[in-house]
Every structure is written in C-alpha cells, then in structure tokens.
Amino acid sequence: MFKKKPNIKALSPIRSSDRRKIADQIITAFDIQTPVTESTNVDEQETATAVSGLGDLRNSLLPEGSLSARFTTTAGPNLSPVSGTVYVGAFEGQEQRVLWFKIDEKLIPTVYILWRHPGLVPLLHTPDHVLQKLRTGADLMTPGLARGPPFPSKARKSSIVAIASIEKPSVPRVVGECDIDVASLRQVQGAKGRAVRGHHWEGDEIWAWSQGGKPGGEAPDAIDGWDLEAESVELNEGIDNLSMGDQDDDGGVLLDSQANEAPKGTLRNEFLEGEDIPADEAKAPEKEMTTKEIDEAFWDAFLFGCQRQHTNHKDEPSSGLSFPIPQSLVISNLVLPYLPIWTPSRAASLQIKKSRWKNAKKFIWALDKQKILKAKDRDGGETVVLDIEFNCTQIKSFVPYRLPKKEPLVVGSASAGGAGGVGTAGASFASGDPSVGQQLSKINLLKPPEKLSPLFKASNANPRRLYIAAELRPIIMSYIESENLVLPNNKRLVKLDPLLANSVFDGKSANDSEAHAKATVPRDVLVDRVIESCQPFWALLRNDEDRETAKTKAGKMPKIQIKYETRSGNKTVTKISGVEIFHISPQPLADELQKACASSTSV
Numbered sequence: 079m080f081k082k083k084p085n086i087k088a089l090s091p092i093r094s095s096d097r098r099k100i101a102d103q104i105i106t107a108f109d110i111q112t113p114v115t116e117s118t119n120v121d122e123q124e125t126a127t128a129v130s131g132l133g134d135l136r137n138s139l140l141p142e143g144s145l146s147a148r149f150t151t152t153a154g155p156n157l158s159p160v161s162g163t164v165y166v167g168a169f170e171g172q173e174q175r176v177l178w179f180k181i182d183e184k185l186i187p188t189v190y191i192l193w194r195h196p197g198l199v200p201l202l203h204t205p206d207h208v209l210q211k212l213r214t215g216a217d218l219m220t221p222g223l224a225r226g227p228p229f230p231s232k233a234r235k236s237s238i239v240a241i242a243s244i245e246k247p248s249v250p251r252v253v254g255e256c257d258i259d260v261a262s263l264r265q266v267q268g269a270k271g272r273a274v275r276g277h278h279w280e281g282d283e284i285w286a287w288s289q290g291g292k293p294g295g296e297a298p299d300a301i302d303g304w305d306l307e308a309e310s311v312e313l314n315e316g317i318d319n320l321s322m323g324d325q326d327d328d329g330g331v332l333l334d335s336q337a338n339e340a341p342k343g344t345l346r347n348e349f350l351e352g353e354d355i356p357a358d359e360a361k362a363p364e365k366e367m368t369t370k371e372i373d374e375a376f377w378d379a380f381l382f383g384c385q386r387q388h389t390n391h392k393d394e395p396s397s398g399l400s401f402p403i404p405q406s407l408v409i410s411n412l413v414l415p416y417l418p419i420w421t422p423s424r425a426a427s428l429q430i431k432k433s434r435w436k437n438a439k440k441f442i443w444a445l446d447k448q449k450i451l452k453a454k455d456r457d458g459g460e461t462v463v464l465d466i467e468f469n470c471t472q473i474k475s476f477v478p479y480r481l482p483k484k485e486p487l488v489v490g491s492a493s494a495g496g497a498g499g500v501g502t503a504g505a506s507f508a509s510g511d512p513s514v515g516q517q518l519s520k521i522n523l524l525k526p527p528e529k530l531s532p533l534f535k536a537s538n539a540n541p542r543r544l545y546i547a548a549e550l551r552p553i554i555m556s557y558i559e560s561e562n563l564v565l566p567n568n569k570r571l572v573k574l575d576p577l578l579a580n581s582v583f584d585g586k587s588a589n590d591s592e593a594h595a596k597a598t599v600p601r602d603v604l605v606d607r608v609i610e611s612c613q614p615f616w617a618l619l620r621n622d623e624d625r626e627t628a629k630t631k632a633g634k635m636p637k638i639q640i641k642y643e644t645r646s647g648n649k650t651v652t653k654i655s656g657v658e659i660f661h662i663s664p665q666p667l668a669d670e671l672q673k674a675c676a677s678s679t680s681v
Contacts, residue, residue, distance in 0.1 A: 079160065080282040081215040084151035089166060089289075089680070092144050094366075100165070101136035104178070104185055108198055108238075110135070138194065140177065141167040142366055143426040149179070164284070168422055169194070173292055176284045181277075184238075189280050190295065192240050192250040196303030199238050200230035201250060202260065202274065206243040212252045213281050218274040220258070223266045233260035239274060248304040249297050252279040289681050291663040367427040373434055375417060376441065381476040383412030384450075388468040402454070402462035405438045410676035420482050431678070438676070448472070513662045519619045521546060523630060524612035529581040533608075536560035544615055544630060551605050558601070571598045582607050620661055635659075 092100070105112060112132055144167035153160045162181040168174040175190045192198060203225040204218060212218055223229070224244055233239050233256055240250035254274040263269070278284055285294040367375075391398030409430070419425045435441040439461045446453040450472060452465045467473070523544040526534070531541040537556035545553075558564060558572055565571045574583065574597050582604065583590045593599050599607075616635040617628040638660070641653045657667060668679040 079151060079153040079215075079277050080284040082151065083283040084149045086149045086164060086287070087147050089145040089147045092140075092146050092165070094142075097140055097142070097144060098136055100185075101140045104139050105135070107185060110139075110198070139191070140165060141169055142423060143167065144177070145174075166287075166289075170421060170423065173295070174289050175295070176287050179278070179284065186238055186253060186255075186277055188278055188284060189250055189253065189297070190285075192253065193298060193301060196248075196301055199240050199253075200233040200260075201240050201242055201304055202226075202229065202233060203242055203244055203247055206245045209241065209243040209251060212241060212276055213279045215276065215279075215282075217257075217272045217276050218252075218254065220263070220266055220269040220271050220273040223260070223263070223273055227263050227265070229260045229263060231261050235259045241274065242304070246297075246300065248301045249299070250304065251297060253277055290665040291658065367424065367432075369432070369434055372428060372432050375428055376413060376430065376433055376435075378476070378479070379413045379416040379418075380408075380445065380450075381473055382416040382478055384466055384468060384473045385476050385478065386416070387412065388473070397466075397468055399466070402464050405442050405461045405463070406676035408442065408463055409438050410673055414673055414676070416481065418479060418481065429678075513660075513666065516661060517621050518660060520635060521617050521619065521625060521628075522635075523615040523617060524550065524609060525615055526550075526608075526612050527581075530577075530608065530611065532577055533557045533581075545612075547609055550609060550612070554605055554608055558604075564601075565598060570600055572601050572604050573598055578604065582611060618660065 104110070112135060144165055146163055146165050148161065149164050150159065150161045152158060160181060162179055164176050165178040165180070166174055167177045176188055177191050178185055178187055180186070187195075187198060202218070202223060204212070204222045205224060208218070208222045218241060225247070230239075235256050235258055237256050239254060239256055239260070241252040241254060242248065242250050254276040257272045257275050260273055280297055281294070288294070387399065388397045417428050419428055430436070430438055430441060433441070435444060439459075442451070442453050442461050442463065445451050450467055450470055451463050452467075453461055453463050455461055523546060525544050526541050528541075534541040534553055534557075536559075537553045539553050561575055563573045563575060563578075565573060572578075574593065578599075579594060583593045583599070585591070587607075613632065614634060615630045615632055617625065617630045618635070619625065619628050636656055636659055638654065638656045641655075643651045643653060645651055654667075654671075657664060664681045668681050671677075672679040
C-alpha cells in the first residue's frame with residue numbers, strides 16, 4: 079500500500095483526552111491485558127499502582143506528544159484511492175516515526191510498534207525469499223505459509239497479523255490482514271488463493287517517513303517474546319524426553335531444577351511474570367510536566383539568562399544590551415537557551431503556551447510586576463523591555479543549574495532510527511544532521527537534441543551526454559572548421575550548410591528567414607542558437623560530489639518558496655517550502671527558526 083510515498087497533510091497535536099481514547103481503542107481491539115486489581119477491597123496505593131500501570135501502557139502504545147494527520151494513497155493493481163489517518167510519535171531517545179495508521183476505522187500498527195510489543199498480533203512465518211517479495215508490495219499466498227499447521231488461533235479472517243521469515247522468526251517485517259481463516263487451515267501444500275493482504279512492510283514509505291529526513295530504523299536481529307511457538311515446542315520436547323524411573327512409593331520424582339521447570343503444555347514466559355527488576359535497572363517513565371513546573375522553568379531560565387548576561391558583560395553599559403528590547407528577543411536570547419531541556423518529552427512540555435501566562439507578553443508583564451524589569455506597550459500592542467534590574471535580589475541570589483550540553487552536529491553521522499532533536503532551543507540532535515556545514519554548488523547542464531548528433535562527430539564527442547554551455551562552444555567550432563564553413567573575407571561569419579539550416583535555423587524564430595536568405599550567420603549567433611535548442615538540466619553537487627556521480631534532473635532548478643500568509647484575522651504565518659531539494663532537513667531548520675524568531679514552528 080505504501081510502496082509509493084503517500085500524500086500526508088499537515089500534522090497536528092493529539093489532545094491528551096483523545097490520545098487516551100485512541101490508546102484504549104487499541105487495547106480493546108488487540109485484547110491487551112491491562113493492570114487491574116483482583117479485589118474490590120483494595121487500598122488507595124494499589125489503585126494508584128493500577129492507574130499508573132495503565133498510563134504506562136498507553137504511553138507505550140501511543141506516546142505523549144503524538145501527532146496525527148490525514149493521508150491519501152493508492153492500493154492494488156487498479157490503484158484504488160485509499161485515505162486514512164497516520165499517528166506519529168517518538169519514544170524516549172528515538173526519532174519521530176509513524177507508529178499507527180487507520181484505514182476504514184481499523185487501527186493497524188507499524189513495525190516500530192511490533193518491535194516494542196511482542197505478541198501484539200498473531201505472527202505468521204514464510205521463507206526468506208518469499209518475505210523479500212512481500213517487502214516489494216506482494217501479498218502472501220496460502221502455499222507460502224510456513225511452520226504450520228497449526229497456526230496461531232487468533233489468525234482469523236480480517237484480523238491483523240505480522241509476518242516474519244523462518245531465518246529470523248522473532249522479528250516481524252510485514253504487517254497485513256488475513257483474507258482467509260488461517261487458524262483453521264489443516265494443509266497449505268496444494269492450496270490456492272491469497273492468505274494475507276499486505277498493508278505495510280519494513281522498507282516502505284511509511285517505514286521511511288521522518289520529519290528530520292532520516293532513514294528508517296533497521297530491524298533488530300532478534301526480539302524476545304515473539305517466537306513463543308518455537309520456545310513452547312522446544313520445552314515440551316525436553317519434558318517429553320525426561321526419564322521418570324522408579325522412585326518412592328508415592329510416585330513422586332525429585333529433580334534439582336524442579337522449581338524452575340515449566341509444566342508440560344505451558345509457555346516458559348508465564349514463569350517470568352512477577353520477577354523483581356533491580357533498582358539500578360528500573361527506569362520509571364517520565365511524567366508530563368505540570369503547569370507549576372513549567373512556570374518555574376521559564377522563570378528560572380530568565381533569571382539564569384540575566385545573571386549569565388550580566389556576568390559576561392559586567393564591564394559594558396547595560397550589561398551589553400541595547401534597550402529597548404522587543405519581547406521576542408528577550409525570549410529567544412534570555413529564556414530559551416537556558417531552559418532545562420533534557421529529553422524530547424520535556425522539550426514538548428516547555429512551551430510558553432503551556433504556562434499560566436500562555437504568551438510572552440503576559441510573561442514579560444509578570445516580570446515587570448516583580449520589578450525584575452521595566453516593560454512598556456508600544457503602539458500596535460508590542461511589548462518592549464526598557465530596562466532590566468541586574469542587581470535585584472532574585473537575579474543576584476539565583477543559583478545556576480546544569481544545562482544540557484549541545485552536541486556538535488557531525489556531517490554524515492546520522493544513524494537510522496537514532497534520536498532526533500525535538501522542540502525548542504537547548505534540544506540537541508543525538509545523531510548529527512548532515513545538512514549542517516554542507517557545501518552546495520549548482521551546475522546548469524544541456525542535453526543536445528538528436529537532430530544535432532552529426533555536429534558532434536567532428537570532435538568525437540558523445541551527443542547523448544550532458545554538457546555545460548562552455549563545453550559546447552569548442553564542439554561547434556570543431557564542426558565549423560571541419561566543414562570549412564568560415565567565410566575567408568570575414569571570419570566572424572559562418573556559412574549555413576544543410577544541417578545547420580534545417581536543424582538549428584528551422585524557422586521557429588522570426589530571423590530564420592533572413593538567415594536562410596543570406597546563407598550566413600555570425601558565429602556567436604550560431605553558438606547561442608545551438609545552446610537554445612538543447613534541453614536544460616541541472617544538478618546540485620554536495621560537498622565533494624563530482625558531476626559524473628551527481629543526480630541530474632530535467633528543467634530549471636526549483637527555488638525555495640517563502641510566503642507570508644494571514645490567517646484567522648490578524649494571525650500571520652510565514653511558510654517556507656522547497657528546502658528538501660537542497661538536502662536541508664525541515665525539522666532541524668524549524669528548531670533553529672523557532673529559537674531565532676522566538677516563535678512557534680511546525681513541519
């Protein structure tokens with residue numbers, strides 16, 4: 079379905095209530111066990127533990143800060159139009175990815191969810207060479223099923239299933255929908271028809287989607303908890319081979335590892351439930367910041383920024399600041415760089431619109447009320463800062479805290495599925511973005527038309543390759559000299575032979591009739607007309623890339639479009655498009671613009 083890139087509209091944040099509702103729909107649809115208390119007579123601590131466990135489960139299925147967007151694409155041999163919704167989210171320390179998509183009110187997980195949730199859907203298997211075909215968009219036919227029968231009992235018609243190869247049986251690579259009741263199959267050899275209709279696979283456009291333009295995440299070599307069938311068969315065979323022997327009269331048998339052995343017919347994983355995780359390995363999921371915590375973070379960031387500014391420029395007038403200062407510059411220079419953003423979830427929470435002030439103007443006036451600075455409203459409603467009291471008690475007594483270290487972005491160090499920077503200033507990309515520090519050079523190329531091929535024979539040049547304009551002139555001169563077309567009494571003029579008269583001066587220009595009548599043209603005019611008859615191409619050379627290996631495209635090179643729009647009355651939006659062609663990742667650019675312009679950005 080996603081062999082070709084779908085048309086995904088603008089992403090929008092999912093409200094917390096909607097996110098919980100969608101997560102509950104997933105839990106119900108896939109019959110996921112939720113943490114519940116076994117008795118009605120429970121204390122408040124047990125109830126809180128169950129509620130916390132349900133919240134963690136929801137976050138693992140659809141993380142906080144997830145986004146959604148409508149999409150359209152085509153499917154099937156007839157390219158039938160398909161529309162639905164994609165749900166994008168980022169787990170801690172990872173890049174934003176498409177985690178779910180919904181078609182016809184049915185939620186379907188991507189491989190990124192399946193790699194984190196073993197057993198979420200029934201797992202089918204097929205030989206590796208068949209799986210390679212499935213990863214090109216093919217459907218799984220019934221004879222291609224392996225390791226069965228029996229097949230998973232939940233692999234019923236219209237149910238969502240995952241497909242793995244026999245070589246890597248615990249790693250789902252394809253997600254599809256059963257066309258038949260696979261669980262009831264008793265034989266696959268000689269059977270006909272389609273068993274599973276593929277929706278998504280590792281390597282398609284949904285897998286490769288990323289706001290930062292990074293490649294999709296590679297599949298792990300093995301995932302614990304997926305290939306339960308093989309574990310169960312191995313365990314049962316081991317139990318069947320046990321020799322009981324003659325024991326005491328009571329018929330019992332004493333084994334040293336009796337407490338650790340699983341009874342026949344049960345899965346080994348059942349005995350892992352309830353094990354205590356070591357304290358140093360347990361890591362509680364980060365909770366969403368409260369409004370009070372966000373307020374304190376912005377307030378402390380301003381005090382930190384003022385103290386740092388005064389310390390670094392204490393010998394300069396006004397501590398190196400030129401008053402009055404617009405509110406946008408105050409936020410971008412004295413607040414955003416000093417926010418304690420350590421994780422993507424904190425970056426999503428630390429936004430001025432989530433504080434009690436809701437916008438920068440009210441935040442500035444709150445500081446004015448505490449006499450930390452002096453503000454004033456100008457005509458048009460803009461707030462400016464007239465002065466900052468660097469010697470006030472709050473700034474002088476402020477104790478600085480440790481800030482996240484902003485790692486330098488190394489060209490070419492981006493890794494698949496790595497952590498991506500999210501949010502505001504101070505957030506850094508764990509894996510370098512290759513667009514930082516790149517050197518680009520544009521070249522305009524020309525492809526000669528087929529009718530001018532004889533013109534290139536005099537210089538033994540290839541008429542099918544692409545040339546720059548400067549390379550075509552010597553080729554034309556070689557042809558003129560080889561055909562003795564230069565007038566003896568005026569070397570600036572060239573005689574028209576049948577090739578030039580019919581192929582170059584072909585009557586499409588108003589001056590062609592005059593050239594045919596005189597049978598001569600100036601040499602520079604001939605060169606210009608040959609260049610005009612060529613088809614334009616362009617290429618963008620990146621860093622040390624050469625012209626021979628660069629990817630060329632027909633037509634003129636597109637430009638970056640910057641549009642200024644007005645929405646909802648007086649709300650203004652600056653739209654920037656077309657940066658991808660210059661190998662610029664939209665998300666890092668949006669983060670830098672958010673800091674430089676002290677505004678909100680979205681991709």
